[in-house]
Amino acid sequence: MNPSGVRFESSEIYSVMESARFNDRIFDTLCVGRKHASDRDETVFLFVRMRDGKMLTAGLRGEMEDAIRESLSPRHVPKHILEVEDIPVTTNGKKVEIVVKGIISGSDVKVSNTVANMKCHKSYAKYRNWESHRDTKV
Numbered sequence: 500m501n502p503s504g505v506r507f508e509s510s511e512i513y514s515v516m517e518s519a520r521f522n523d524r525i526f527d528t529l530c531v532g533r534k535h536a537s538d539r540d541e542t543v544f545l546f547v548r549m550r551d552g553k554m555l556t557a558g559l560r561g562e563m564e565d566a567i568r569e570s571l572s573p574r575h576v577p578k579h580i581l582e583v584e585d586i587p588v589t590t591n592g593k594k595v596e597i598v599v600k601g602i603i604s605g606s607d608v609k610v611s612n613t614v615a616n617m618k619c620h621k622s623y624a625k626y627r628n629w630e631s632h633r634d635t636k637v
Contacts, residue, residue: 500532502541505574509596512545512577515570516563524553529586530577531600533626544603544626545577548586555582579629585619599623 500507509530516528527548532541545563547555560580567576587595590613601608603626610620 500530500541500543502532502543502578503574505572507571507575509594511571511575512567515566516545516547518566520566521563524550524559526550527586527594529583529594529596529599531596531603533600533603535605535627542579543577544629545580546583546586546599546623547580548583555580579626581626581629584622585616587617587620588615589613590615595620603627603629 500509512530513528516525516530525547529546530543531546532543534541547563549555563580564576587598587610589595589611592615595610595614598608598610598614598620602620602623605627608620610617614620
């Protein structure tokens, strides 16, 4: 990812989000950049799958932003931190970042049959133009 000229890898965000600090609330995360053909800059999205019975609240979102800011830098903080029902993974459990990145960037993406949860990727299409129609509720 390269938002505002700061290059970093999703693994840097995962190292913060998958730490013991959040392990009791967060089940999994997926961090990808979105860049439409007309965009000058990449927008970073952090998708969060919560543990059963837990919700992504404004307080938790702020705690996550603070943890990323303190562990990495203010420029690493994703523009959008959003709760999702599922995160696509391969049959070996590897996160399928490239599929989600393509979908939210507006590309037609063919999903490989190695994706374990094939249908969950469709729910990411709504983030293509998230800023123009998002719900402001937390």
